[in-house]
Amino acid sequence: MLDEMGLTVWRRRAMTTQDAGEPREPDPASDWSSLLAGIEGCQRCPLHATRQRAVPGVGDRTARLMIIGEAPGAEEDRRGEPFVGRAGQLLDAMLAAIGLDRHNDVFITNVVKSRPPENRDPHAAEIEACRPWLDAQLALIRPAVILAVGRVSAQSLTGSSRTIGKLRNQWHAIGETGIPLRATYHPAYLLRRPPAKAQAWEDLVTLKRYLRAAA
Numbered sequence: 251m252l253d254e255m256g257l258t259v260w261r262r263r264a265m266t267t268q269d270a271g272e273p274r275e276p277d278p279a280s281d282w283s284s285l286l287a288g289i290e291g292c293q294r295c296p297l298h299a300t301r302q303r304a305v306p307g308v309g310d311r312t313a314r315l316m317i318i319g320e321a322p323g324a325e326e327d328r329r330g331e332p333f334v335g336r337a338g339q340l341l342d343a344m345l346a347a348i349g350l351d352r353h354n355d356v357f358i359t360n361v362v363k364s365r366p367p368e369n370r371d372p373h374a375a376e377i378e379a380c381r382p383w384l385d386a387q388l389a390l391i392r393p394a395v396i397l398a399v400g401r402v403s404a405q406s407l408t409g410s411s412r413t414i415g416k417l418r419n420q421w422h423a424i425g426e427t428g429i430p431l432r433a434t435y436h437p438a439y440l441l442r443r444p445p446a447k448a449q450a451w452e453d454l455v456t457l458k459r460y461l462r463a464a465a
Contacts, residue, residue, distance in 0.1 A: 282311060285386050289363050295379040297364035297372075303330040307359030307387065309352050314461060316393035317341075318384070319360045319436065320402040321372045327365035332358050337437040341399075344437070344450065348458040357391055359384065361406050377406050388427065394464045396429055397457055400436030407431060418453055432457055 289306045292298060305322040308331050317333075325335040333341045333352075342352060350356050362372040362380045372380075398404040401414040408422045408431065417433040424431050434453035435446050 281390060285383070285390065289383050292363070292380075292383070295364075295376045297362070297366060297376055300367050301364040302327045304363050305330055305332050305360065305365070306363055306383075307332060307357060309357035310355050311357065311391060313355050313357040313391055314394040314464065315350065315356050315397060315457070316388070316391055316395075317356060317358045317397045317399060318403050318407065319358070320400045321360050321362040321369075322365040323369050324365065332360055333437070336441060340437040340440060344454055347451075348454050357387070357393070359387060361403050371402050377402075388424075388429070393429060395457065395460055396424060396431040397453075398431055398433045400439070403436075404433035408433070418449070430460070432460075 286306050290304045292304065298304075301322075305326050319332060322332060323335065323337075326332055332338075341358075345351055345356060352358055361377050361384055363383055364380075366372050366376065396407070398407050398417075404414050404417045405411060407424060408417060410417060414433060414435060418435070422431040422433070423429065432453055435443075435450050440447050440450055
């Protein structure tokens with residue numbers, strides 16, 4: 251978990267590196283074609299046998315914000331795009347409220363790229379099998395911050411078994427990358443429990459402040 255002091259140090263270190271004029275790695279955009287082909291042809295877990303389409307993700311490949319959900323649902327499986335339908339519409343509205351949209355400065359994906367049968371939660375083995383694809387996306391995009399939406403996403407990314415209610419409202423760091431992460435409720439949960447929207451809004455406001463400061 252990152253406290254506010256640790257988050258400030260991380261941000262200053264990243265800004266200092268950029269200001270020092272250190273050479274950046276070559277633009278990795280040319281690797282996206284092989285990454286997408288790998289995801290679409292992946293057979294690392296049994297989910298490939300029941301999916302209609304793989305769902306790699308959508309959005310800005312140089313995004314400062316990466317939103318990571320749990321797994322595709324039926325409509326996502328049909329269209330090949332994450333967060334569509336009612337939950338997707340709510341997510342779009344949440345992003346619009348902080349001046350963002352799914353195609354500009356945001357990249358949206360899931361920890362699992364194929365739909366689990368009957369929209370069940372993905373199994374731990376399925377998440378583990380799909381993790382290299384997510385790690386590759388993180389390496390290509392190099393986001394400034396991550397928003398994990400939903401319990402499965404938050405737990406798998408933080409390595410914690412705590413509830414989403416206990417994981418939100420604080421900063422976490424992702425593995426060796428140290429990318430700051432904030433957790434919040436899944437839009438599908440918010441549709442079922444509208445009172446939780448107030449807490450989700452708090453998470454978005456914190457995220458907006460961080461993005462503004464990091465800029």
